[in-house]
Amino acid sequence: MLNISIDKSQTRIVVIGAGIGGLTAGALLARRGYSVLILDQALVPGGCASTFKRQGFTFDVGATQVAGLEPGGIHHRIFSELAIDLPEATPCDPACAVYLPGESTPINVWRDPKKWQEERQRQFPGSEPFWQLMATLFNASWEFQGRDPVLPPRNLWDLGQLIQAVRPSTFITAPFTLFTVGDALRLCGLGNDYRLRTFLDLQLKLYSQVNADETALLYAATALSVSQLPQGLFHLQGSMQVLSDRLVQALERDGGKLSMRHTVEQIKVENGKATAVVIRNQKTGEVWTQTADHIVANVTVQNLTQLLGEQATFGYKNRVEKLPQASGAFVVYLGVDASAIPLDCPPHLQFMYDANGPIGENNSLFVSVSHAGDGRAPDGKATIIASSFVDPAPWWHEDYEGLKQKYTQEAIARLNQYFYLKPETIIHQEAATPRTFARYTARDRGIVGGIGQRIPTFGPFGFANRTPINHLWLVGDSTHPGEGTAGVSYSALTVVRQIEARG
Ligand SMILES: Cc1cc2nc3c(=O)[nH]c(=O)nc-3n(C[C@H](O)[C@H](O)[C@H](O)COP(=O)(O)OP(=O)(O)OC[C@H]3O[C@@H](n4cnc5c(N)ncnc54)[C@H](O)[C@@H]3O)c2cc1C
DSSP states (O other): OGGGGOOGGGOEEEEEOOBHHHHHHHHHHHHTTOEEEEEESSSSTBGGGOEEEETTEEEESSOOOEEOOSTTSHHHHHHHHHTOOOOOEEEOSSSEEEEOTTOSSOEEEOSSHHHHHHHHHHHSTTOHHHHHHHHHHHHHHHHHHHTOOOSSOOSHHHHHHHHHHOOGGGGGGGGGTTOBHHHHHHHTTOTTOHHHHHHHHHHHHHHHSSOTTTBBHHHHHHHTTTTSTTSOEEEESSOTHHHHHHHHHHHHHTTOEEEETEEEEEEEEETTEEEEEEEEETTTOOEEEEEOSEEEEOSOHHHHHHHHGGGSOHHHHHHHHTSOOOOEEEEEEEEEEGGGSOTTOOSEEEEEOOTTSOSSTTSEEEEEEOOTTSSSSOTTEEEEEEEEEEOSTHHHHSOHHHHHHHHHHHHHHHHTTTSOOOTTTEEEEEEEOHHHHHHHHOOGGGBOSOSOOBGGGSGGGSBOSBOSSBTEEEOSTTBTTOSSHHHHHHHHHHHHHHHHHHO
């Protein structure tokens, strides 16, 4: 191996961004002996998985549930390598209670596979061939992903990693590589099952940005199956911030450095190799150039091309410009009296309102509710966080305050169909829009959730961690395997392995 003779402590790595992707990459690199500096423009680390506090409440900014905490799960693996404790967490059961338009009984996505099978057989009679296909594809894909393939491969080493992850069982997925979920529904004779399709559209929009007709089947097989044992979704004790805090702890213990409120304004490239970043200290206004042997960009691929400017290769820039418009998010954060919450309220719910309307734009809400003692609210109080995917464009061009007020009122009115939200039960109310996300996470136009898991952009066809510029790496939800704290942690691990392989 090349890296045997190299003194890693002399290899300087600059990570742009302290989201879960950047923190995981930085902490692992520091653990493996590299000299690491992470820069983030925000006040607190964690990006879309950070938190803020108001009037005694702690609100998760974006991510509220975590996958990959089980033994063998990606957070579990990474925390084991870093020798830090996994955050305390409670499993979400049901992972989600989904209310379809006009229905008052939810579809409960249970954690126990048997219970979930019974539920879906009752809810969607005749759909079992579809779910069995999903289970078969999930098992093969999950085992494949667990062997750390590099997707998409960009050189011989990457290809070697990909090939070593393939087993005879993996080939079962091959004929389905170009299938969407819509194709699979039709294949199983369920193309006209409107209720099943609506349920899938709703759930898939959360994970893939797009509906069943567009979502790549192989991606969906995983996204729809991780809520069941032996995997599962979890609610972290305290808040989502604990994930970032532990990664920062590991980074600093191993000699790495994190500088908040430092914005990277430019990546410098010489002879096809990334060599330095231009940094602005937001407090002092000081600007300087920091050289680096490797630069890990924990930003969206759209932001990456902006940081490169004219230095981005034509093909790369062109591909980014041609991506379909990504979604933004509208989020309402409520601090409420516990009397606003129905008894036995599950931790996560999803509602769709108008059967003929779009899935996003406040017509559906994904809701996360705190529970007593989980560290998010004082005794006798609770937090409700409701998010909806929106088109980011109007938020930059139209009457911003008016739009924000309209969306907030609509969201609260809709939530009121399930919760008891009255002036006397709402203690704190606040909303985030694409502009808010742009400001606090620096994501281009406030887009969230990655590039969408359509056929041309998922897995083998997506954006690689290895960029066309040598020693410049892309980490985060624009890359395989996509959005979520678990997804970006895989992406971080891949980059760390790629850097190590190069020495
Ligand atoms: C409303 C919402 C709900 C979600 N729910 C869930 C969920 O329940 N579970 C889940 O797993 N995922 C969820 N997600 C997705 C998940 O939060 C993200 O996919 C993931 O956190 C992204 O991590 P990241 O490391 O790729 O990037 P980010 O979180 O975007 O972090 C990037 C960091 O880089 C910094 N940065 C960017 N540009 C610069 C620059 N030029 N200079 C310096 N710093 C810079 C930013 O300040 C930021 O801290 C949700 C997302 C949203 C928006």
